[in-house]
Amino acid sequence: xxxxxxxxxxxxxxxxxxxxxxxxxxxxxxxxxxxxxxxxxxxxxxxxxxxxxxxxxxxxxxxxxxxxxxxxxxxxxxxxxxxxxxxxxxxxxxxxxxxxxxxxxxxxxxxxxxxxxxxxxxxxxxxxxxxxxxxxxxxxxxxxxxxxxxxxxxxxxxxxxxxxxxxxxxxxxxxxxxxxxxxxxxxxxxxxxxxxxxxxxxxxxxxxxxxxxxxxxxxxxxxxxxxxxxxxxxxxxxxxxxxxxxxxxxxxxxxxxxxxxxxxxxxxxxxxxxxxxxxxxxxxxxxxxxxxxxxxxxxxxxxxxxxxxxxxxxxxxxxxxxxxxxxxxxxxxxxxxxxxxxxxxxxxxxxxxxxxxxxxxxxxxxxxxxxxxxxxxxxxxxxxxxxxxxxxxxxxxxxxxxxxxxxxxxxxxxxxxxxxxxxxxxxxxxxxxxxxxxxxxxxxxxxxxxxxxxxxxxxxxxxxxxxxxxxxxxxxxxxxxxxxxxxxxxxxxxxxxxxxxxxxxxxxxxxxxxxxxxxxxxx
Amino acid sequence: xxxxxxxxxxxxxxxxxxxxxxxxxxxxxxxxxxxxxxxxxxxxxxxxxxxxxxxxxxxxxxxxxxxxxxxxxxxxxxxxxxxxxxxxxxxxx
Numbered sequence: 277x278x279x280x281x282x283x284x285x286x287x288x289x290x291x292x293x294x295x296x297x298x299x300x301x302x303x304x305x306x307x308x309x310x311x312x313x314x315x316x317x318x319x320x321x322x323x324x325x326x327x328x329x330x331x332x333x334x335x336x337x338x339x340x341x342x343x344x345x346x347x348x349x350x351x352x353x354x355x356x357x358x359x360x361x362x363x364x365x366x367x368x369x370x371x372x373x374x375x376x377x378x379x380x381x382x383x384x385x386x387x388x389x390x391x392x393x394x395x396x397x398x399x400x401x402x403x404x405x406x407x408x409x410x411x412x413x414x415x416x417x418x419x420x421x422x423x424x425x426x427x428x429x430x431x432x433x434x435x436x437x438x439x440x441x442x443x444x445x446x447x448x449x450x451x452x453x454x455x456x457x458x459x460x461x462x463x464x465x466x467x468x469x470x471x472x473x474x475x476x477x478x479x480x481x482x483x484x485x486x487x488x489x490x491x492x493x494x495x496x497x498x499x500x501x502x503x504x505x506x507x508x509x510x511x512x513x514x515x516x517x518x519x520x521x522x523x524x525x526x527x528x529x530x531x532x533x534x535x536x537x538x539x540x541x542x543x544x545x546x547x548x549x550x551x552x553x554x555x556x557x558x559x560x561x562x563x564x565x566x567x568x569x570x571x572x573x574x575x576x577x578x579x580x581x582x583x584x585x586x587x588x589x590x591x592x593x594x595x596x597x598x599x600x601x602x603x604x605x606x607x608x609x610x611x612x613x614x615x616x617x618x619x620x621x622x623x624x625x626x627x628x629x630x631x632x633x634x635x636x637x638x639x640x641x642x643x644x645x646x647x648x649x650x651x652x653x654x655x656x657x658x659x660x661x662x663x664x665x666x667x668x669x670x671x672x673x674x675x676x677x678x679x680x681x682x683x684x685x686x687x688x689x690x691x692x693x694x695x696x697x698x699x700x701x702x703x704x705x706x707x708x709x710x711x712x713x714x715x716x717x718x719x720x721x722x723x724x725x726x727x728x729x730x731x732x733x734x735x736x737x738x739x740x741x742x743x744x745x746x747x748x749x750x751x752x753x754x755x756x757x758x759x760x761x762x763x764x765x766x767x768x769x770x771x772x773x774x775x776x777x778x779x780x781x782x783x784x785x786x787x788x789x790x791x792x793x794x795x796x797x798x799x
Numbered sequence: 800x801x802x803x804x805x806x807x808x809x810x811x812x813x814x815x816x817x818x819x820x821x822x823x824x825x826x827x828x829x830x831x832x833x834x835x836x837x838x839x840x841x842x843x844x845x846x847x848x849x850x851x852x853x854x855x856x857x858x859x860x861x862x863x864x865x866x867x868x869x870x871x872x873x874x875x876x877x878x879x880x881x882x883x884x885x886x887x888x889x890x891x892x
Contacts, residue, residue: 452810454803454805455802455803455804456801458801462804470808478802480804502809505809507808507809507810507811513808520807544869546870546871551869552892594807598807601809787869787870788867789869
């Protein structure tokens with residue numbers, strides 16, 4: 277049986293060899309997550325061929341932004357798409373040596389991708405714990421989208437019909453221009469209209485244009501929709517907010533994945549931005565981007581010490597205000613708020629970290645730059661200056677961990693433990709691995725049962741039937757966390773001063789906000 | 800020379816929907832009660848159901864629950880409330 281003739285029109289297809297045809301759209305968030313994993317497949321085992329359902333410009337930008345290493349071509353006229361008829365993208369077809377479909381994978385399905393890789397004699401290509409979901413459905417295939425009046429696919433069209441149609445558009449109109457009167461002060465104008473109650477840099481056309489150019493993408497590309505009002509974050513709108521925050525153009529490299537991360541449904545900015553709780557997104561930066569762009573990770577890491585940290589954290593907050601609508605005098609209903617809502621961006625002090633850095637825990641390679649987002653309470657300080665042993669340091673941390681959310685709540689909350697370099701050093705000297713630190717904290721953090729008096733209706737007492745009883749230093753306690761994985765470890769800060777910190781979570785898991793980690797493209 | 804700025808905000812104008820006409824009576828009406836899944840919400844809605852049935856003569860009271868208070872109601876939850884004469888959404892805390 278010969279190869280299907282239409283395969284001959286697949287650019288780069290080599291007959292007689294196994295092939296993986298990957299149909300995708302450039303604006304599909306699932307495609308953006310799934311396609312980079314295929315870089316790890318050895319081209320000797322299988323030829324990976326990307327087939328874009330979008331135009332050349334968007335396809336090239338997509339390939340460059342995601343750093344795809346395999347051949348990617350536009351499926352002109354959606355010809356191959358119609359032959360294979362995928363219902364959604366991404367859809368991957370594994371073809372045998374004779375060009376016949378052996379199996380197919382739909383959406384992002386890490387387990388299935390790894391099974392396919394194993395069948396091809398390859399290592400795991402999609403780590404299950406790298407911060408992206410194990411499974412995520414994709415978007416409808418372009419050939420099934422409603423056509424516009426001129427008979428073409430509605431994708432990418434900014435006509436009235438597609439703008440009002442059921443599909444979310446990927447290209448928006450340019451941002452409107454605001455021309456100020458000669459007697460208007462641009463600083464006063466911006467602080468009143470778009471600021472965070474502090475002066476901002478006016479987003480002039482020239483400054484915004486430099487930011488857009490640095491992104492390498494078209495100004496009108498929609499990167500995400502920002503909850504809770506789901507304003508479209510185009511490259512240009514992100515750039516305008518970045519200018520206001522004081523960012524330099526090269527920060528666009530961080531801001532685009534940051535906007536995607538904060539709009540990731542697992543992070544659930546919809547809830548984080550509207551809750552009455554303290555929660556605010558904190559950004560954790562890892563990898564070479566720290567040196568490349570000047571992210572600070574030493575003393576005063578939570579403070580106003582470096583332009584990169586301060587302006588990227590501020591840009592995120594301005595985007596959440598101006599595009600997401602989470603204004604602190606409106607939809608954001610936090611009872612007391614959180615000073616992190618001005619800006620909160622820390623970097624890990626990987627050089628003083630005796631263990632693997634945080635983004636490696638999240639499944640990424642050490643030399644991959646990355647950002648993580650966690651919806652956090654304000655930090656609780658932990659001072660321990662006289663302990664000689666690592667275990668004694670950890671017991672001090674346990675006391676702070678026990679008060680996350682509220683002292684008698686022992687449900688499924690999480691926490692980030694920020695260890696200062698001196699504490700980390702003591703722990704490493706005593707032979708603690710990072711996993712042993714997490715396990716120790718898990719096993720030794722609890723709330724004494726004596727604090728739950730009868731007829732007390734305080735928060736947490738009504739949930740006692742769900743709690744797990746343990747003994748800590750001879751005292752019956754309820755265990756604070758559900759697993760060691762609820763506790764995340766970050767090492768950062770100055771090398772002098774034995775001060776660590778605990779940052780509690782908001783609601784977590786699928787019904788709350790989940791820690792997300794996104795890669796940052798190399799320079 | 801006038802300064803021109805790039806608009807950094809959301810420019811989509813939200814249009815207000817006109818509220819449906821108010822009910823003149825609850826008697827004989829189908830009322831949906833939406834529990835958003837906050838602790839304590841069911842206490843309030845239990846009492847509402849009792850009042851609607853016993854004091855106001857509602858024909859039916861349909862109880863629906865969101866999986867989580869932190870996110871929008873999924874379509875399946877909204878669909879269960881179609882056909883109601885009125886819906887009461889219960890908060891808590």
